[in-house]
Amino acid sequence: MVAAGAPLAPLLAKELREIVAGRALWIMLLLLCPLVGFGFFQAVSLYGDASQSALQSPVLATSLSPFDGMLIPTLGSFYVGVTLLFPFVAIRALGSEKETGALRLLVQLPYGSATLISAKLIAIASAWVLCTIPALSALVIWALLGGHIGAGETANLLAGHFLYALLIGAIALFAAAVADSSATAAIITLAFTIGSWVLDFALAGNPGLLGSISRISLTQTLRTFEQGLLSIGLVLGIVAAICAFAALAAVWLPPGVNVRAKLVRSVICIVLAGLIVAATMRIRLVTDVTEDQRNSFPSADARALANLSEPLTVTVHLAPEDPRYVDLSRNVLAKLERVMPNVTIRLAGDRAARTAGQDEHYGEVEYVYGQRSDVSRSTSHREILPLLYALAGREPPRPEPGAEYPGYPLDANAQPALAWFFGALPALIACAWWWSRRPPRIDQTIT
Amino acid sequence: MQSHVYQQHIGALDVVGLTKRYGSRVAIFDAGFSAQSGEVVGVIGPNGAGKTTLLEAIAGILPCDGGKIRWNGTEPSRRRDVIFYLPDGVRPYGDQYVEPVLGFFAGVYRRAAGDLDAIVAAVGLNPVRGQRVRTLSKGFARRLIWAIGLLAPQPVLLLDEPFDGFDIKQTREMMNLLRQIAAGSRSLILSIHQLRDAEQICDRIVLLAEGRIRGAGTLAELRAKANLPDGTLEDIFLALT
Numbered sequence: 188m189v190a191a192g193a194p195l196a197p198l199l200a201k202e203l204r205e206i207v208a209g210r211a212l213w214i215m216l217l218l219l220c221p222l223v224g225f226g227f228f229q230a231v232s233l234y235g236d237a238s239q240s241a242l243q244s245p246v247l248a249t250s251l252s253p254f255d256g257m258l259i260p261t262l263g264s265f266y267v268g269v270t271l272l273f274p275f276v277a278i279r280a281l282g283s284e285k286e287t288g289a290l291r292l293l294v295q296l297p298y299g300s301a302t303l304i305s306a307k308l309i310a311i312a313s314a315w316v317l318c319t320i321p322a323l324s325a326l327v328i329w330a331l332l333g334g335h336i337g338a339g340e341t342a343n344l345l346a347g348h349f350l351y352a353l354l355i356g357a358i359a360l361f362a363a364a365v366a367d368s369s370a371t372a373a374i375i376t377l378a379f380t381i382g383s384w385v386l387d388f389a390l391a392g393n394p395g396l397l398g399s400i401s402r403i404s405l406t407q408t409l410r411t412f413e414q415g416l417l418s419i420g421l422v423l424g425i426v427a428a429i430c431a432f433a434a435l436a437a438v439w440l441p442p443g444v445n446v447r448a449k450l451v452r453s454v455i456c457i458v459l460a461g462l463i464v465a466a467t468m469r470i471r472l473v474t475d476v477t478e479d480q481r482n483s484f485p486s487a488d489a490r491a492l493a494n495l496s497e498p499l500t501v502t503v504h505l506a507p508e509d510p511r512y513v514d515l516s517r518n519v520l521a522k523l524e525r526v527m528p529n530v531t532i533r534l535a536g537d538r539a540a541r542t543a544g545q546d547e548h549y550g551e552v553e554y555v556y557g558q559r560s561d562v563s564r565s566t567s568h569r570e571i572l573p574l575l576y577a578l579a580g581r582e583p584p585r586p587e588p589g590a591e592y593p594g595y596p597l598d599a600n601a602q603p604a605l606a607w608f609f610g611a612l613p614a615l616i617a618c619a620w621w622w623s624r625r626p627p628r629i630d631q632t633i634t
Numbered sequence: 635m636q637s638h639v640y641q642q643h644i645g646a647l648d649v650v651g652l653t654k655r656y657g658s659r660v661a662i663f664d665a666g667f668s669a670q671s672g673e674v675v676g677v678i679g680p681n682g683a684g685k686t687t688l689l690e691a692i693a694g695i696l697p698c699d700g701g702k703i704r705w706n707g708t709e710p711s712r713r714r715d716v717i718f719y720l721p722d723g724v725r726p727y728g729d730q731y732v733e734p735v736l737g738f739f740a741g742v743y744r745r746a747a748g749d750l751d752a753i754v755a756a757v758g759l760n761p762v763r764g765q766r767v768r769t770l771s772k773g774f775a776r777r778l779i780w781a782i783g784l785l786a787p788q789p790v791l792l793l794d795e796p797f798d799g800f801d802i803k804q805t806r807e808m809m810n811l812l813r814q815i816a817a818g819s820r821s822l823i824l825s826i827h828q829l830r831d832a833e834q835i836c837d838r839i840v841l842l843a844e845g846r847i848r849g850a851g852t853l854a855e856l857r858a859k860a861n862l863p864d865g866t867l868e869d870i871f872l873a874l875t
Contacts, residue, residue: 197741201727201734208729289726291695292782295714296742445697626764627733 193297195306202280202310209279212314213620215272216321217613219265223321224608226264230257231329231601238596248594252479254340257329259413262348265322266409269315269352274376276314277359280307281436282369291442300437304360308433311356315349321612328604335595337478340415347412350425354408355380357432364439380405403464415477420470427467431460473525479592482522487584488572489526495556495579498529502553504546507534514566515552522568554578646670647716647790647821652701654684654691654845661687662845665701669821669838671789674812676836677825678871684845685825686722689792692823693719705790718786720779722794722825728768732759732778735767739785753784756811758804772799780808790821797831809835833867843875 206212234256241247284290293303330336355376362375383405401407408425411418438452475482483489501520505512524530535546535553553562554571556578563574576583647669654662662684669675677685690696692703694713702709705716727735736759740750754760757777762770770778776799783791796812797805812835816822826832832839839856841849849856849870857865860873 193742194744197738200741201738204730204734205727208727283728284726287726287728288721288724291690291719291721291724292726294695295693295718295786296739297714298742443694443697627731629733629763 198306202306206310206314207623211275211279216616219268219321220608220613222264222268227261227325228601230260235598238598241596248596251594251596253335253595261325270380273355274359277311277356278363278369278372281363282372294441300440304433304437315352332599334597339476343417343476344412347409351408353429357429360436361432364436417474417476419472420467424464424467427463484522487587491584492526497557500555501532502535504535504548504551511566519568519571648704650702653699655699665847667840667850669823671819672816673837674816674822675838676832677840678832679842683842686794689794689825693717693792717790718788719792720783725775733763739782743787745785753781757781793824796824829867841874848874
């Protein structure tokens with residue numbers, strides 16, 4: 188009989204070897220070099236152009252943040268690569284075993300399906316770490332050029348990219364478990380990833396159900412991290428989605444279970460995951476991790492607003508796709524929701540009335556605090572916060588003298604970096620690929 | 635080959651009323667037989683008889699529509715604790731080298747390095763240990779599967795077409811190896827379509843045709859059943875199927 192508690196180390200080592208042995212990982216790494224490199228080069232050039240005047244004026248310099256100017260565009264090209272290429276790396280973790288019949292040996296080993304899928308997910312996460320080499324090297328070059336890197340916002344954004352990649356990996360594993368071939372699994376996974384882009388383009392800004400659907404698209408997972416926000420609800424939601432897809436992959440992995448039983452277990456998984464994701468969407472715990480605190484009111488205002496305990500109701504007479512609503516939401520409403528204990532925001536009227544021009548109050552925003560109310564058309568916190576203090580009968584707090592964000596202008600020449608991304612790094616990756624394919628050393632005790 | 639390499643097991647596997655359907659088509663119907671420790675049982679039948687389906691259903695790789703598998707009279711909670719199945723036509727982890735693939739299975743079952751070397755030597759894999767699995771010839775790919783089966787400690791080993799890819803001399807070598815494995819009290823159930831091979835290696839034979847067992851027993855018992863006292867396995871097979 189087989190003893191329980193098989194060691195995990197050989198399984199993990201096998202999964203890592205299998206991912207590294209495939210061409211998909213190396214080809215993705217090679218393609219990421221020019222993709223990330225060109226994105227980085229363009230970002231640094233544009234940042235340099237913007238920095239030229241800012242270097243003469245400290246006021247202008249405060250608006251120059253490497254987070255927006257370099258980090259997001261550079262990791263943006265990495266995101267494109269992960270969306271389009273990473274599914275092929277992840278699918279290999281299971282697809283090749285299905286195609287060669289090795290899966291029929293694997294499922295007989297003393298591991299549960301959950302253990303097998305977890306090991307594959309760890310291998311996929313390790314593959315993503317390898318894939319970050321071009322992006323991380325861009326950060327190193329930026330630092331060598333004299334650029335500033337904010338640790339918190341950078342770590343937060345990288346964590347977002349990691350969760351996004353793991354979600355893609357879990358979807359790919361599920362697709363590989365369900366599909367008979369790797370090609371079918373790739374089609375299923377790309378339907379999720381590219382389908383999310385389509386959802387975003389088609390439905391973003393729509394109110395109601397369509398808007399809600401667009402908010403849970405894959406591309407939305409990164410948006411909050413790119414705004415410099417660490418949302419606990421979002422992180423838990425993504426983790427729940429990753430676990431759900433991994434659980435579905437584990438349900439569909441064993442060939443010895445009939446389809447009806449698999450379908451029943453899948454429905455249970457989906458319902459549970461749906462409930463957990465819905466619960467996480469209600470968690471409002473969000474931290475602004477940006478160095479310039481762009482997502483927060485000044486600290487004195489934040490403290491004063493946190494003490495306004497009565498309910499605040501904001502009624503917005505704007506269409507969701509109106510740029511003023513986008514500004515208001517980003518500059519005021521989202522910050523109010525994070526800082527005040529009891530805020531309700533609602534859009535007034537229906538879409539038809541707004542587009543037909545029948546809303547005579549269109550453009551107005553009504554603030555009701557306790558028994559008092561006021562109306563404003565402003566989208567700036569500088570006008571709205573005094574209005575709120577007046578409604579609450581409080582004195583506006585005095586601004587605190589503190590360390591203002593200085594901004595980090597940098598006019599650097601990134602031309603030499605192109606040689607790294609288009610020459611040296613691909614050459615190093617090709618050498619590592621060749622080295623990984625060397626035959627093993629064999630120590631025989633008996634011949 | 636050191637004797638400790640093959641683990642000792644005492645017991646009996648019973649297959650009772652196993653049935654497998656694909657939609658309305660019955661692939662295996664009410665199959666039942668047993669295999670004792672140290673016994674080599676051959677499932678023989680023409681192509682399409684259901685040999686592979688039967689082995690995969692016994693191993694739990696295919697979901698069954700009915701029937702039971704018992705080990706020493708009780709149903710094991712997990713069949714993989716008792717049975718290890720070596721499929722036909724599998725070339726696992728083609729992009730990896732033979733050595734780490736074997737090392738993986740040896741590691742999972744906590745086999746000593748000496749055991750691995752002994753098994754590799756016994757199945758004749760030494761010349762290709764440093765070769766990629768994808769580049770192995772059919773015969774060496776088959777030897778790799780044999781080695782994986784020998785590394786697995788389960789008391790019952792199911793082998794689908796174990797001599798496929800071997801020439802006459804190699805088949806004879808592997809038959810001797812099978813005998814050594816069975817001597818370690820393992821039950822071996824083989825699916826074979828070469829009747830001559832089956833006659834030489836099997837202690838008992840299960841005749842399968844169109845998913846139904848047409849006869850099971852020793853060659854002498856089958857001769858008596860077919861009323862062919864001097865008949866070859868081929869004669870018996872033709873008479874009973």
